[in-house]
Each structure stands twice: as structure tokens, then as C-alpha cells.
Amino acid sequence: MLKIQNLHAEIEEKAILKGLNLSVNAGEVHAIMGPNGAGKSTLANIIAGKEEYEVTQGSIELNNEDLNELAPEERAHAGVFLSFQYPVEIPGVSVTNFIKTAINETRKAKGLEDMPAKDMLKKIREKSELLEIDRKFLSRSLNEGFSGGEKKRNEIFQMAMLEPKLAILDETDSGLDIDALKVVANGVNKLKSKDNAVILITHYQRLLDYIVPDYVHVLHDGKIVKTGDASLAKELEAKGYDWIKKELV
Amino acid sequence: METLKDKILSSYVAFENNMNINSAVHDIRSKALENFEKLGFPTKKLEAWKYTSLNSLLKNDYSLFPDRGRSIELADVKKYFIHDIDTYKVVFIDGKYSSFLSETTHDNFDVCLMSSALTKPKYKAIIENYFNKAAKQDNLTSLNTAFASEGAYIYIPKNIEVQKPIQIINFTTGSEAATMIQPRNLIVVEDNAHVQIIERHQSLTTNEVLSNVVTEVFAARNATIDYYKIQNDELNASLVDNTYIKQETNSEVAVHTFSFGGNITRNNLNFFQNGEHINSILKGITIIEGKQHVDHHTLVHHIEPNCESHQDYKGIFNERSTGVFNGKVVVEKEAQKTNAYQQNNNVLISDKATINAKPQLEIFADDVRCSHGCTIGQLDDDALFYMQQRGISEKQGRGLLMFAFANTVLESVRIPEVKSRITKLIANKLNVNIGFEV
Known part of the structure; x- marks a missing residue:
């Protein structure tokens, strides 16, 4: 599904990614771990198409389509979803109105009519129940005054509404207490299918107790330096990242 | 060449011919004319007009007393009304009352015409008490007062809550020439009474239009007034809106001004608080482009203790448009415990757009809460990326x-x-x- 080859990227002439390779197939869950500053969030933002980053070499393909050529919204239409580490507050637009606009803009891009209001409401009801979101919450301004946990839960709610092919969850576990973490993880697990894929970007192993990855990658200095199964995450939790850095030397 | 000022002054004799010159009102008019003769039109040399020039408008050869132009079909102008609800309507075409488009009343309260109020004996007491009593004597207000003869007259006696909003609409049809009109509105709301008003000025011509409007509003004890100004006129129409609001104890008056259209728009919105526990609310949205210009000059005068004022103005400026926000708040020495809030936020979409923003606080009391904030910015790129994602x-x-x-x-x-x-x-x-x- 996702194929990244020899990806080099920089921001303001500072190299962040230095030859990254990653293949993700449909039905898989991948975790990307690594110390602060390794380039984890950069990778997420580059896949989503953030303009500040410049791809200088290499390619990113989603189902054989070159993502580098696409605007962020076109990548979203192609099925890329990024759960932001720091979701942006947008006063004046409610959660419901925002997600309606997002869904109908995506449908429009695919030549479809707006989703009928009845279907939209039904879907909003189902997905908000899945994530144990209070109805009142949906009429509040998007992310404005939300707690860290509410913001993350709202991100996964939007993911559930948009049903992406590739979901990238950037530090979704940060700011969540254990109960909220379980709700979010349960939501992600329910949304998983043989047709979609998930990339979890995380600093800690905690989330991976609830969403079990098929592969764990260690990102260090702009490259994936080690790949293993779920047990690698446990090893990293126990031993930290230093032993990997030493291995590299 | 005869200037617009000369033309106006020399037209006064003809205007007087149709007025009762032996009246208190006419004395006020004559004094106002003298005042205008002395002051003339405002120039950029005046601090209050530093960022707004009327020069381009004063070159036009305006018809000052336009004949009624072509007749208007309701179907053609229905879109300018709030027509999906039942309302009272006071409608003027080229400064003259249109009974066909209006829906007035005298049941329990008066929604009718200034021309009647200024001439009929039964309104005499109200006119004596209120006409020109809140308006400042500045140049353009004086000009309007000198020619004040028509507009909306609204009188709501004690304890009456008017159920339907009142729409005041001025259409201009000046199909043969540029047109200048001087609408004059008087709104008196007595104790415990309530009214909602929607005001609009709409040009139906491709010729230039200049409307110099004066509206006086009096809110007695416990009165509440909701006032909406919809400014979405054609690009050849300019507006100077002079609104003077005098409030008594426990009253609440809210004015929302929506400025999207027009060539040059100047709003002089003045609140005078004459009592305690008064609330004054001033809000506005300005969205303009091209070479449009919108100037909001607000004044809130806190005279007595325990009163509030809330100002919130948002502006979005595209292309070469220019905006002005000058928010003056005066808190007199006696006006302790005043809570005055002022917010003015602007977004400049284009490099060529301009906003001149100036909060102006004059505070003579020591136990007050006065806050003001002003921002000028662009759109948030992170928010935009989030949406695109x-x-x-x-x-x-x-x-x-x-x-x-x-x-x-x-x-x-x-x-x-x-x-x-x-x-x-x-x-x-x-x-x-x-x-x-x-």
C-alpha cells in the first residue's frame, strides 16, 4: 500500500530524513519508535504533505500513486489520514460542521453527491458511540478548550468518520490517561481491516499493549535502523534507545 | 466652479419653501445650516477623518432633492428585505416614503414617518423632547439636520414589547443623475419597552449615491433595543452613518454593523450612558475587497457608575481595500466600577490591503475594568494544513x-x-x- 524509498527531506536546509525506506501492506499495523528528534513527526508530516518540508530525494507512493505530486487535500482524498500530535484549535466551526465539510469535500473530489443528512447523522452517532464521545461535545468549536485527551479522541473520531486507507497516528497516546487510552485503542482496533493499514508513531511502548503491531521500526537520525516484531518494542522499553545507537557504531 | 457645499447652501431656500418655517424644528434646521456653512465637509486635516477622505465623493454633481425615479416592483427588491418573517417596514425611495412597500402601524405604538412626526401636533411633545437632542453638532450631522424632513419615526411607549422586527430601508433609483440623500430617523423606546430594528441602504442605480444618515435612539429605563445595520450596497454607493444612542438606567442596546458592500462607508456610532447598570453592545463584521473602504468610529461615553460596554469588531480585508477602526471609550470620574471591553481583530488577505486601528481610552475614574485588544494578522497556516489534511x-x-x-x-x-x-x-x-x- 505505502512504499517509501530512499526518502531524503529537509526543513530550512537542515536534513531530517536521510534515506528512509518503509513498506506497509494492507491489513498491517506498523509502529515507528525512536528517540526525540529522530524524525518521527517529520515523516508523518511529509506523508501528509506539509509544505515546509522539502523532499530532496526518493519517493513516497500510495497504491502506486506518487504522493509527492499531490496537495495535502488530494492525499487525504487518496486515503491518507494523519492524527495530529497537536490538533489545531479552530474557533467558530463545530466538530460536527467540520467533519461534515471534510466528508462532503472528499466525496465531491470523487465526483459523489453530498452525503444525505440522515446517513451523516447515523454515522456520527455510531462513531461517537464507538469512541464514547458525548453528543454535546460535537457541537463545541473544533478543539477549542479541549483537554489533551479530548483532542486525541476527537482525532480518532474523525478518522472513524473518514475511513482512511492509511492512518498515521502521531503520538496519539501522549496526553491520554489509561482509560482514555483504552477507548482510543479500542476504536483503532475496531476500525482495522484487511483493506487498511495503520502507522503508530510513538515514543513509548504503552500504546502497543493495546494496539499490537505487526512490525516495529526504530527510527534514528533520519533512517530506519532496526525492524522487528512487537517484542522489539518491549526490549526498547526495558533497555532504552542507547543500545541501538551503540549497535550502529 | 460651484462646489457641492455651495450647491447645498444655495438649495436651502428652495428646500424651505416646502417646510413650515415658523416652527421650533425649523429653527434647529437653520442653526444646523449655519453650522455646516461654517464647518464645511470634513477633510483629512481633522483627526477624526485622518484615514477617510470624502474628496472623491464631493466631486459628483449630486441631485439633492431627487424626483422619484422609476417605480419599483416588489419582486425586484424583495431580496433586500428580510422577507421570511413578518415585519413592520418603513421604506423610502429616493428619500420619499413608499406606502406601497411599507407596513407601518399606530396600534399601541408608532412605526411611521418622520415627515408626519415633524409636522403633526400629536407628535409635538416627543419631537420637542428628543429631536436633535442626542446628535452631535459636527459637520455632517449638521448637514443632515439642516435638511431633516424624512425618515423613520418609531415611538414605543412604556411596557410594550414589539413582537415583529422593524425594517428601515432606503432605496435610491437615481437613474438620471448622482443622488445625495439625508435620511433622518428618530427612535424613542420608553421604560421597559423592547424593539428590534434592521436598517439597510440600497442603491438600485449605476449612478453614484451618497447617503448621509442621522439616527437618534433613546432607550429609557429598562428598555432593550436590538439594532442591525446591513451594509451591502452597490460599489458606487457611499454611506455616512451617524448614529447617536442615549441610554438610561438598566437599559441595554446592541448594535451590530455588517459591512460588506459600498464604496466608502463611514460609521460614526456614539453611545451616551446616562444612568447606572447600563449595557452597551457594539459589534461589527467588515469583509471588503477591491478599493472598498470601511471606517468604524465608535464612541462609548461612560458617565455614571456600574455600567458596561462590549465592543467586538472583526475585519477581513482583501485586495486594495482599506479599513479604519477608531474605538474611543471615555470613562468619567464618577463612572466607577465601569466594565469596558473592546476587541478589534483584523485579517489582511492581501499585501495591498490596509487597516488603521486605534483604540482610544480616556479614563478619569480609578476603579474600573477597561480592556482592549487589537490584532492584525494573516490566516493560520497550521490550521489550513489541518483542514487540508x-x-x-x-x-x-x-x-x-x-x-x-x-x-x-x-x-x-x-x-x-x-x-x-x-x-x-x-x-x-x-x-x-x-x-x-x-
Whole structure:
């Protein structure tokens, strides 16, 4: 599904990614771990198409389509979803109105009519129940005054509404207490299918107790330096990242 | 060459021919004319007019007493009314009353014409007490007063809550020449009474129009007034709106000004608080482009203790448009425990757009809460990326962000039909699909 080859990227002439390779197939869950500053969030933002980053070499393909050529919204239409580490507050637009606009803009891009209001409401009801979101919450301004946990839960709610092919969850576990973490993880697990894929970007192993990855990658200095199964995450939790850095030397 | 000022002054004799010159009102007019003769039109040398020049408008050869132009079919102008609810309507065409388009009343309260109020004996006491009693004697107000003869007259006696909003609409048809009109409105709301008013000025011609309007509003004890000004005129129409509001104890007056259209628009909105526990609310949304110019000059005069004022003005300026916000708050020495809030936020979409923002606080009391904030910025790129990531196009995302920016001002609009109309006007102006009800 996702194929990244020899990806080099920089921001303001500072190299962040230095030859990254990653293949993700449909039905898989991948975790990307690594110390602060390794380039984890950069990778997420580059896949989503953030303009500040410049791809200088290499390619990113989603189902054989070159993502580098696409605007962020076109990548979203192609099925890329990024759960932001720091979701942006947008006063004046409610959660419901925002997600309606997002869904109908995506449908429009695919030549479809707006989703009928009845279907939209039904879907909003189902997905908000899945994530144990209070109805009142949906009429509040998007992310404005939300707690860290509410913001993350709202991100996964939007993911559930948009049903992406590739979901990238950037530090979704940060700011969540254990109960909220379980709700979010349960939501992600329910949304998983043989047709979609998930990339979890995380600093800690905690989330991976609830969403079990098929592969764990260690990102260090702009490259994936080690790949293993779920047990690698446990090893990293126990031993930290230093032993990997030493291995590299 | 005869200047506009000369033309106006020499036309006064003809104007007087149709007036009763042996009246108190006419004495006020004559004094006002002298005042205008002395002051002339404002120039940029005046501090209050530093950023707004009327020069380009004063060159036009205006018809000062336009004949009624072509007749108007309701179907052609229905869109300018809030027509999905039942309302009273006081409608003028080229400064003259249109009974055909109006719906006035004298049942329990008066929604009728200034020309009647100024001449009929039964209104004499009210006119003596209120006419020209709140208005300042500045140049353009004086000009209006000198020629004050027609406009809306609204009188709401004690304890009456008017159930239907009142629309005041001035159409100009000047199909043969540029037109200048001087509408004069008087609104008196007695103790415990309530009224909602919607005011609009609409040109129906391709010729230039200059409207110099004066509206005096009196809110007695416990009165509440909701006032909406919809400024979405043609690009050849300019407006000077001089509004003077005098409030007594426990009254609340809210004025929302929506400025989307017109060539040059100057709003002089003045509140005088003459009592305690008064609340004054001033809100505005300005969205302009091209070479449009909108100037908001607000004044809130806190005279007695324990009063509040809330100002919230949002502006979005595209292309070469220019905006002015000058918010003056005066807190007199006796006005302790005043709570005065002023917020003015602006977004400049283009490098060529300009906003001149100036909060002006003159505080003589020591136990007050006065806050003011002013921002000038661009749209938030992170918010835009967030929206695009969810599949919303850049264009739509920008529109939605601007809509959201302005939208907070709409929360206090209490007539749902006005709110939805303004929402649609904003969506059109920003060229954005608002695919949801607000």
C-alpha cells in the first residue's frame, strides 16, 4: 500500500530524513519508535504533505500513486489520514460542521453527491458511540478548550468518520490517561481491516499493549535502523534507545 | 466652479419653501445650516477623518432633492428585505416614503414617518423632547439636520414589547443623475419597552449615491433595543452613518454593523450612558475587497457608575481595500466600577490591503475594568494544513477559516433570519460553501 524509498527531506536546509525506506501492506499495523528528534513527526508530516518540508530525494507512493505530486487535500482524498500530535484549535466551526465539510469535500473530489443528512447523522452517532464521545461535545468549536485527551479522541473520531486507507497516528497516546487510552485503542482496533493499514508513531511502548503491531521500526537520525516484531518494542522499553545507537557504531 | 457645499447652501431656500418655517424644528434646521456653512465637509486635516477622505465623493454633481425615479416592483427588491418573517417596514425611495412597500402601524405604538412626526401636533411633545437632542453638532450631522424632513419615526411607549422586527430601508433609483440623500430617523423606546430594528441602504442605480444618515435612539429605563445595520450596497454607493444612542438606567442596546458592500462607508456610532447598570453592545463584521473602504468610529461615553460596554469588531480585508477602526471609550470620574471591553481583530488577505486601528481610552475614574485588544494578522497556516489534511481544499479551507474568524460576532444576533441571511452574505463574500446551518 505505502512504499517509501530512499526518502531524503529537509526543513530550512537542515536534513531530517536521510534515506528512509518503509513498506506497509494492507491489513498491517506498523509502529515507528525512536528517540526525540529522530524524525518521527517529520515523516508523518511529509506523508501528509506539509509544505515546509522539502523532499530532496526518493519517493513516497500510495497504491502506486506518487504522493509527492499531490496537495495535502488530494492525499487525504487518496486515503491518507494523519492524527495530529497537536490538533489545531479552530474557533467558530463545530466538530460536527467540520467533519461534515471534510466528508462532503472528499466525496465531491470523487465526483459523489453530498452525503444525505440522515446517513451523516447515523454515522456520527455510531462513531461517537464507538469512541464514547458525548453528543454535546460535537457541537463545541473544533478543539477549542479541549483537554489533551479530548483532542486525541476527537482525532480518532474523525478518522472513524473518514475511513482512511492509511492512518498515521502521531503520538496519539501522549496526553491520554489509561482509560482514555483504552477507548482510543479500542476504536483503532475496531476500525482495522484487511483493506487498511495503520502507522503508530510513538515514543513509548504503552500504546502497543493495546494496539499490537505487526512490525516495529526504530527510527534514528533520519533512517530506519532496526525492524522487528512487537517484542522489539518491549526490549526498547526495558533497555532504552542507547543500545541501538551503540549497535550502529 | 460651484462646489457641492455651495450647491447645498444655495438649495436651502428652495428646500424651505416646502417646510413650515415658523416652527421650533425649523429653527434647529437653520442653526444646523449655519453650522455646516461654517464647518464645511470634513477633510483629512481633522483627526477624526485622518484615514477617510470624502474628496472623491464631493466631486459628483449630486441631485439633492431627487424626483422619484422609476417605480419599483416588489419582486425586484424583495431580496433586500428580510422577507421570511413578518415585519413592520418603513421604506423610502429616493428619500420619499413608499406606502406601497411599507407596513407601518399606530396600534399601541408608532412605526411611521418622520415627515408626519415633524409636522403633526400629536407628535409635538416627543419631537420637542428628543429631536436633535442626542446628535452631535459636527459637520455632517449638521448637514443632515439642516435638511431633516424624512425618515423613520418609531415611538414605543412604556411596557410594550414589539413582537415583529422593524425594517428601515432606503432605496435610491437615481437613474438620471448622482443622488445625495439625508435620511433622518428618530427612535424613542420608553421604560421597559423592547424593539428590534434592521436598517439597510440600497442603491438600485449605476449612478453614484451618497447617503448621509442621522439616527437618534433613546432607550429609557429598562428598555432593550436590538439594532442591525446591513451594509451591502452597490460599489458606487457611499454611506455616512451617524448614529447617536442615549441610554438610561438598566437599559441595554446592541448594535451590530455588517459591512460588506459600498464604496466608502463611514460609521460614526456614539453611545451616551446616562444612568447606572447600563449595557452597551457594539459589534461589527467588515469583509471588503477591491478599493472598498470601511471606517468604524465608535464612541462609548461612560458617565455614571456600574455600567458596561462590549465592543467586538472583526475585519477581513482583501485586495486594495482599506479599513479604519477608531474605538474611543471615555470613562468619567464618577463612572466607577465601569466594565469596558473592546476587541478589534483584523485579517489582511492581501499585501495591498490596509487597516488603521486605534483604540482610544480616556479614563478619569480609578476603579474600573477597561480592556482592549487589537490584532492584525494573516490566516493560520497550521490550521489550513489541518483542514487540508481532512480533505478540505485550500480555497475552501481559507474560506472556512475566515468564516470562523468572523462567525463569533454572529453569536449575539438574536433574530435567526438575520443570522442566516448574514451567514449567507458572508459565505458569498468569501466565496465559500458553508455546507451546514449555523
